[in-house]
Amino acid sequence: MAARAQYEELARQISAFGAVKRGMARGLPADCPPASAAVLTLLRQHGELRTSQLAELMAIDMSVMSRHVAHVVDLGWVERHPDPLDGRSRLLCLSERGRRLMDELSEYVVVTLEEHMGDWGDADVAQLTALLRRLRESFGDCRARTHPHQSPRQPHETTTAPTK
């Protein structure tokens, strides 16, 4: 267990992290807000996903993800196909235009990070990435219960089995 001062300093860094996110978001295409870029990135990484799975991966409410998805579909970057396993759901995947945009976004990400972190060592970048992932996992899925049926405090059973 870390010391009190350690935790307080970490909290301070967490609360100031917004500056980094804004630094990454600046320079995205005007019609591609950060949330859209995140959705596209996840779809490139995972292939086909449902809205609920995307919400799970970003740890936000499905209602929020629904709007993000609507935006990228409206702009023609993502296609919705019927889900053969469940008529209520649809499968999302990148369109050809979406793939082209992702090529640009990927380039933007690398250039921007290189610009700001060019003086970092390879090992430091890798370590930061690993610690960020671990931190996110330590916080688990912190959004409020999706449905009021289960009690608010649920130590486990959070990210299991999207049923698929």
Added chain:
Amino acid sequence: MAARAQYEELARQISAFGAVKRGMARGLPADCPPASAAVLTLLRQHGELRTSQLAELMAIDMSVMSRHVAHVVDLGWVERHPDPLDGRSRLLCLSERGRRLMDELSEYVVVTLEEHMGDWGDADVAQLTALLRRLRESFGDCRARTHPHQSPRQPHETTTAPTK
């Protein structure tokens, strides 16, 4: 310089960081949004500050900070005193109630982080904190120029002297 895949993975972790921030924000007093907590924390740490200095420390526009400050002043956590050096400005500091709230917030932060990161080693917590600070510094002050008069790149004078 890190590999392309490294940078892309880091970008992914950065974009997913919101879940951690929300995890920390959940459980704050209802009338104390995260931005208010951040302002109070900075004032406890630095003593007296101007609105413009707070904006600098959080790397947000002064107009935004002006509203955050108005909120904590309205709720009686922060007092505004005349700035003897500049009649346009006022010096902000914690009120007695603000100090009491900070005691609670500080406890909340430690308990929450302990809850989520209790299994982390001391060294890992310290390393994460250090890397987050370095990342923030690498991105410098990424908000748009406060005024169109000065050039967008202003490398220093950002996070000096936590004083502690």
Added chain:
DNA sequence: TATTGTTATACTCTATAACTATA
């Protein structure tokens, strides 16, 4: 004329609740 701060407006992201269509 320049700077500190405030206010008005607009946009992004988020959550809750009510709704639909399907299971």
Added chain:
DNA sequence: TATAGTTATAGAGTATAACAATA
């Protein structure tokens, strides 16, 4: 009855621009 998704509404955070008061 329960679940996948949508939509309406509200709140928090941010930026830009126009403005006030002081330097």
